Amino acid sequence: MPTSIIAGMSTFVAVDIGGTHIRAAAYQEDNPTPFAHQRVRSLAKEPGIFDRLVATIKSVWPENERVQAIGMASPGPLDPEAGVILATPNIPAWQNFPLTNQLSQLFEVPVYLGNDANLAALGEWKFGAGRGHHDVLYLTISTGIGGGVIIRDRLLQGFHGLAAELGHVTVLAGGPVCSCGYAGHLEALASGPAIVRYVVERLQDGAASSLHDGIKFNARDVADAASQGDALAREAFERAGEYLGIGVASFLHIFDPSIVIFGGGVSQSGPLLFEPFETSLKKHVFNPHYLDNLAITTAALGDDAGLLGALARAQMG
Amino acid sequence: MPTSIIAGMSTFVAVDIGGTHIRAAAYQEDNPTPFAHQRVRSLAKEPGIFDRLVATIKSVWPENERVQAIGMASPGPLDPEAGVILATPNIPAWQNFPLTNQLSQLFEVPVYLGNDANLAALGEWKFGAGRGHHDVLYLTISTGIGGGVIIRDRLLQGFHGLAAELGHVTVLAGGPVCSCGYAGHLEALASGPAIVRYVVERLQDGAASSLHDGIKFNARDVADAASQGDALAREAFERAGEYLGIGVASFLHIFDPSIVIFGGGVSQSGPLLFEPFETSLKKHVFNPHYLDNLAITTAALGDDAGLLGALARAQMG
Numbered sequence: 001m002p003t004s005i006i007a008g009m010s011t012f013v014a015v016d017i018g019g020t021h022i023r024a025a026a027y028q029e030d031n032p033t034p035f036a037h038q039r040v041r042s043l044a045k046e047p048g049i050f051d052r053l054v055a056t057i058k059s060v061w062p063e064n065e066r067v068q069a070i071g072m073a074s075p076g077p078l079d080p081e082a083g084v085i086l087a088t089p090n091i092p093a094w095q096n097f098p099l100t101n102q103l104s105q106l107f108e109v110p111v112y113l114g115n116d117a118n119l120a121a122l123g124e125w126k127f128g129a130g131r132g133h134h135d136v137l138y139l140t141i142s143t144g145i146g147g148g149v150i151i152r153d154r155l156l157q158g159f160h161g162l163a164a165e166l167g168h169v170t171v172l173a174g175g176p177v178c179s180c181g182y183a184g185h186l187e188a189l190a191s192g193p194a195i196v197r198y199v200v201e202r203l204q205d206g207a208a209s210s211l212h213d214g215i216k217f218n219a220r221d222v223a224d225a226a227s228q229g230d231a232l233a234r235e236a237f238e239r240a241g242e243y244l245g246i247g248v249a250s251f252l253h254i255f256d257p258s259i260v261i262f263g264g265g266v267s268q269s270g271p272l273l274f275e276p277f278e279t280s281l282k283k284h285v286f287n288p289h290y291l292d293n294l295a296i297t298t299a300a301l302g303d304d305a306g307l308l309g310a311l312a313r314a315q316m317g
Numbered sequence: 318m319p320t321s322i323i324a325g326m327s328t329f330v331a332v333d334i335g336g337t338h339i340r341a342a343a344y345q346e347d348n349p350t351p352f353a354h355q356r357v358r359s360l361a362k363e364p365g366i367f368d369r370l371v372a373t374i375k376s377v378w379p380e381n382e383r384v385q386a387i388g389m390a391s392p393g394p395l396d397p398e399a400g401v402i403l404a405t406p407n408i409p410a411w412q413n414f415p416l417t418n419q420l421s422q423l424f425e426v427p428v429y430l431g432n433d434a435n436l437a438a439l440g441e442w443k444f445g446a447g448r449g450h451h452d453v454l455y456l457t458i459s460t461g462i463g464g465g466v467i468i469r470d471r472l473l474q475g476f477h478g479l480a481a482e483l484g485h486v487t488v489l490a491g492g493p494v495c496s497c498g499y500a501g502h503l504e505a506l507a508s509g510p511a512i513v514r515y516v517v518e519r520l521q522d523g524a525a526s527s528l529h530d531g532i533k534f535n536a537r538d539v540a541d542a543a544s545q546g547d548a549l550a551r552e553a554f555e556r557a558g559e560y561l562g563i564g565v566a567s568f569l570h571i572f573d574p575s576i577v578i579f580g581g582g583v584s585q586s587g588p589l590l591f592e593p594f595e596t597s598l599k600k601h602v603f604n605p606h607y608l609d610n611l612a613i614t615t616a617a618l619g620d621d622a623g624l625l626g627a628l629a630r631a632q633m634g
Contacts, residue, residue: 077604086606135476151468158573159452160606165570168603170563172490180603246487253482254571256475286485286497287394289403289477 011065013057014310016116017074018042019090022053026060026067027311032127032304036060042091049091054106061107070103070111071314073119073306080161083113112313114155118164119309120263120299121148122155126312128300129261137257138299139166139248140264144179145187149255155313167191171247189243192219192266198236207232223269237269238276245280252281252290263299328382330374331627333433334391335359336407339370343377343384344628349444349621353377359408366408371423378424387420387428388631390436390623397478400430429630431472435481436626437580437616438465439472443629445617446578454574455616456483456565457581461496462504465626466572472630484508488564506560509536509583515553524549540586554586555593562597569598569607580616 009028016023022042025034038059042049061067077086083100085091100111114122121130121138130136136150147166149156156163167187168180175184176194188194199222203213209232210225211217226233248260266273278296285291301308326345333340339359342351355376359366378384394403400417402408417428431439438447438455447453453467464483466473473480484504485497492501493511505511516539520530526549527542528534543550565577583590595613602608618625 077606151473152471154469156468156572159575159611160573160609162604162607163571163573165603168570169567170601171487173488173492173560173563175490178603182601182603185603243490246490250486253485254480255473256477256480258476284487284499286482286495286499286502287479289394290479292477294476 009065010068011062012311012314013060013067013070014307014314015053015057015070015072016306016310017053017072018306019075022056023307024056024060025307026062030315032308032311034060036062047093049093050102054103057103057107067107067109069109069314069317070107071310071312072099072111072113073116073310074099074113076115077162078113078115080114080157083111110317112316114309114313115161116306117146118148118155118157119313120305121150121164121261121309122312123301123305123307123309124261124263124299125150127308128305129297130259133259133295135255135257136259136261137251137255138261138263141191141244141262141266142264143192145191146264149257151255166247166251169247169250171243171250186243186247190240190247195219195222195236195240195266198239199232202232209233219266219269223272226272234272237272241273241276242280244273244277246284248277248281249284249286252285252294256290258293259295259297261297261299263305267298326382327385328379329628329631330377330384330387331624331631332370332374332387332389333623333627334370334389335623336392339373340624341373341377342624343379347632349625349628351377353379364410366410367419371420374420374424384424384426386426386631386634387424388436388627388629389416389428389430390433390627391416391430393432394479395430395432397431397474400428427634431626431630432478433623434463435465435472435474436630437622438467438578438626439629440618440622440624440626441578441580441616442467444625445622446614447576450576450612452572452574453576453578454568454572455578455580458508458561458579458583459581460509462508466574468572483564483568486564486567488560488567503560503564507557507564512536512539512553512557512583515556516549519549526550536583536586540589543589551589554589558590558593559597561590561594563601565594565598566601566603569602569611573607575610576612576614578614578616580622584615
């Protein structure tokens with residue numbers, strides 16, 4: 001494999017495998033704007049997803065330049081060191097699937113794999129809201145809560161590659177059941193579905209609201225109702241913010257980062273979530289030093305965080 | 318500063334500042350058996366503790382060899398990078414006290430400072446139960462719960478040096494109040510005083526036991542009662558083990574270590590604590606892969622963990 005000096009500019013291909021779309025992009029050096037980009041529906045539950053993945057990568061593959069490596073972000077659980085997808089809920093065909101081996105044989109370059117939330121953290125650290133920081137806590141809040149942690153410029157991955165599952169940390173033992181089936185996790189208290197569930201439960205108890213039980217609504221609808229003054233909807237976000245503050249206080253005590261970055265759809269709810277969150281965080285941090293020069297911000301890369309994290313991973317080698 | 322090749326054997330001095338005792342020891346190379354050792358009462362609340370510390374270090378200082386560095390373990394909170402004790406409850410005189418600067422001026426060698434639980438983890442990793450592991454979770458359970466974490470052979474310290482406060486993580490929001498004043502921390506549910514408090518509260522509710530409210534007892538007494546068949550005492554340990562399992566499951570999800578090491582007096586309670594703990598851990602781990610080849614063990618270094626951690630810290634430079 002020629003070094004970048006021999007080959008001219010270093011070229012990398014990054015891939016983000018989502019539940020609904022596969023994205024691939026080709027990059028030169030550290031430039032986070034790709035010179036080629038493709039996005040296709042993953043049709044993840046249908047057979048043939050591996051072939052669609054290969055075709056998507058080929059569509060961005062440069063003709064006249066040697067690619068140094070492929071970086072890949074995928075939902076977990078996965079084993080980043082072995083490059084194996086253990087079981088990902090959206091892609092039933094991939095059980096213990098040796099993804100990086102298969103791709104490196106086909107494309108004849110090294111392939112690196114990482115959990116999507118972990119790589120989003122890496123992307124934000126290298127190209128986004130976390131630039132210049134060495135200790136980053138990243139949380140993505142949407143239908144689930146995912147995490148990624150950078151410690152002294154290195155991604156926390158753990159012995160089995162399963163670290164930083166920050167949504168699956170118990171903050172209220174015996175509390176509401178999480179999507180994973182276990183009780184009292186942060187995800188069960190502060191994710192989008194947790195906000196919706198709280199509203200539904202209170203409606204069933206007879207609470208007044210502009211939202212109606214029986215008519216399907218999502219966290220975005222609750223946010224809209226809250227911004228129109230709906231008391232129950234506001235209460236649902238206040239409760240989520242309270243638990244998010246409790247969880248993040250614990251994460252400060254655990255990791256002591258210099259920045260906390262929020263990604264994911266629910267983190268776009270603005271003050272509705274972040275005012276009660278910040279109040280709760282300050283109330284629950286057990287030593288004020290944790291807050292000295294601590295930055296708290298939303299993610300800068302939007303939907304590109306996974307792709308740019310995959311790029312950063314490929315560049316790290 | 319001559320290198321070890323010029324100076325012959327490398328010599329290090331390690332110090333462990335405890336609430337009741339100061340210990341200092343001098344070591345050669347990687348040999349964890351000191352060639353000089355001193356232990357004095359710290360009389361921490363009386364004035365003059367710094368002078369007693371200096372005298373203790375001098376008493377182990379080698380006459381004919383050059384010391385490479387001093388490593389120091391102290392209760393926190395402290396700033397390991399600046400070498401400053403922020404405020405340690407047992408030593409009122411040391412508020413924002415620049416400990417390493419003062420000592421390095423006196424002894425003319427570099428001085429390194431770390432939180433006692435963090436350095437105990439480092440000691441167990443280098444010299445004790447964690448040898449050969451790269452990802453270590455260490456918990457000390459006694460009157461409090463302290464933590465130390467090694468990630469890929471590096472000590473987790475955080476941006477302000479306040480990381481790994483694993484006793485002060487909320488596992489039961491709104492739960493019993495911790496020694497730090499905040500509710501529902503692991504320390505408030507699984508430390509020695511938490512076990513005692515549970516027994517006292519149940520006695521006050523009229524529960525039958527060989528232990529009596531009004532007569533002072535500690536976690537050791539509860540353990541003795543439990544091993545003599547006292548149902549309430551057993552229940553207190555079962556409850557602590559249950560919460561410890563919930564907390565450690567979260568720490569697996571967060572750090573994904575290859576070994577969990579328990580230090581501190583309460584961790585010597587044996588199956589009384591660890592049977593309910595292991596049951597709870599297995600029940601609360603949300604993906605069985607975390608347990609693959611995971612070692613769970615008690616600390617190997619006993620009271621020397623802090624001292625040997627300080628040695629390891631000094632050697633790392």
